[in-house]
Amino acid sequence: MREILIVGGGYAGFYTAWGLEKELRRGEARVTVVDPRPYMTYQPFLPEVVAGSVEARHAAVSLRRHLHRTRLIAGAVTEIRNAAHTVTIRPQSGPEFDLHYDTLVVTAGAVTRSFPIPGLREQAYGLKHVEEAVAIRDRLLTSFDRAATLPDGPERCRLLTVTVVGGGFSGVEGFGELLGLASALLKHYPEIKADELAFHLVEARGRILPEVTDRPGEWVVRSLEKRGARVHLNTQLLSAENGRVVLSDGTEYDSGLLVWTAGNASNPIVHNHTDLPVDEHGLLKVRADLRVGTETEVVPDVWAAGDDASVPDLAVGRPDARTVPNAQHAVRQGKRLAKNILASLRGRPTKNYEHHSLGVVATLGLGRGIFQYRRLVIKGFPAWLMHRGYHVLAVPSWERKARVFAVWATAALFGRDIVSLASVQHPRDAFVSSGEPRRQESR
Template identity: 45%
Template structure:
């Protein structure tokens, strides 16, 4: 970490908003006008809309992440966590990956911590659940699913086999519907290479407490998505929830009980709980309370955006809804980050700041290879697409929204190769414990047992 007399702009979080805001600030700033410091536990940003495709092997996991130090050149990138912030002193406490925590003074503050999985105190969930918020979880899910097929193919125990081939997904929003669609595709393709496993042996279950899935694309497309997934043999249970999943024994509110080794939790998100230690004004659900200029209310030196911010939706409010707020999605995050970056530079220079206003452009979702739904908003007209055309819209939109041309090209290259080459179905589950085999080879041999004569003498 460098020391400088220049004002410091501290960006807490290196996700979508943090990365784009830091890039925007660096672009708009004059030379040596300020020091930009980005703090995040990971040294890379993850493009979360591509996690389902990474889990299915349609995109290489390395191409879904963007290295921060490469993209925000000119900024300090600290790999660690901001644990507390003293707003009176304008000092943040940084806990690095190794070593003692230390204090870092700042002049301007950007809160871009994003969201974490919203969980409930369900017995067994912490031990059995698999989230879908990071690339590590996507890789882990892919390896785990393929390992279950390996187990089922190799065992003669029918109970073990049934548990391995049952996959439960909780949450029917974008993350849940897209993930189960992609994973079902993966498992269907992989089953072709197994002697004793077929798609008919597998059971996929999708559970949601709401009365519909994919609410972001509207009721008609949501109903189409439900019927499409059910047509692929996926069981969908709406208006129900999971009561427990101890040792993989899943108990649903509607009375259904299944045994499964795979329980994927995508039942919504919540703001990062660390925000409560930052001395910031928070909304009723824990979001940072912001005004229409993305400035944190009551703090003229601090801004926030993205999933951890409560930002007024000015389009909705001008249309007559005084309680309209921007939804937590990539569409808003990208645009908010750019306005936030401009406003930080303007605020630093004492210039007027811009109001954030963005009309919803619609939503796209992929449900596996060549399958999807899309709602495109053009003024007052809503265009609804489904099937292969919607899938192209999904890939086109997110492909272009992926940060940096380096990653865009890599993602499109993955897709192009997939048109000509078959899907990889290799499980690399040993990645989670890469030293295990070496440890077994290198650990000291056990001491030889004492001969029977010596034991007799000792006794």
């Protein structure tokens, strides 16, 4: 039986495996997915997980629940040796081992790009995984609890200061949702005043949200500033040692919460540990039909999609155009990958990937959003409704759609849950601190 190996269970990998399962004939091929996590993260919901508008588990789609005929390996691929049709896998338990394949699909996904900034790794949270979104939410809620018991002073000010670095979609949406959550918390914390909150959005370029045009981007900045935030454009983070934020525009302050969303980098397995062809950015060279290779030379039986693939964007019409790394492309590339792999197995011609953008939509907090499709721009509550409507339809499986919609309906009636579960990160502390249980006296 032919072995189809998919490296990565994110958007592109999940939809490729899902599509293959539906169409493969019995005995035609076996599909294997290797990923350290047992679920696909629906990343557009992470900002709402931060704000408590979506339950954390509802933003994660279980691979085992939906991929019934796929072999799943919980581990990380550490090396790809396509010359030998072999990968090395480091499982979560046990020694590394090699796995042979006949067809390889690389959808490993990007990693958060960071720089050697003093204190960044010690202080900052990313916003790429469910665990990070939950930790950010709990950190803010815990900071409110602590600040409410403190007198005015540096420590209270630090706890109520939030910094988000990165003005792309993840950063702006996460920032807007955090700001909305903090504003909503004020009615439950009469000890804290609105003017005590300090929210800083830091972007190295001269504008935020590069996917939208200039005027909508400027409107988003004005909207955030009207809500009390401060947006630092053309500004870089210089240091975050001990929580002390130093910016290149001369601003310096203590921040109780630092979130880093300043772009993605190619996965190290693709950039450093493969004999497959990569471009100057460390991305796999991919043809329009999602085969790895160039127009003149193809790598047989190797395919790629998603954030680690440099896929030609045929919809733009320029020979140098490449698809942007977002969920809209990754989902559709995964579906096209499944169809093209099946066509290749059965000796039929493949089709090129081409997708015309449906527009871009972002949430800026509860009841606030922005949508743009070409020259059409929609702002405020209607755009927020469009954001929710699109993503509840886009999240895989009716089971997840129903769960997310139920949480939204409950929140509309009773408001968001504001319980912090930060202690879940150290679940044994209460047991250990309680001491040994007393022995029952024998009768």
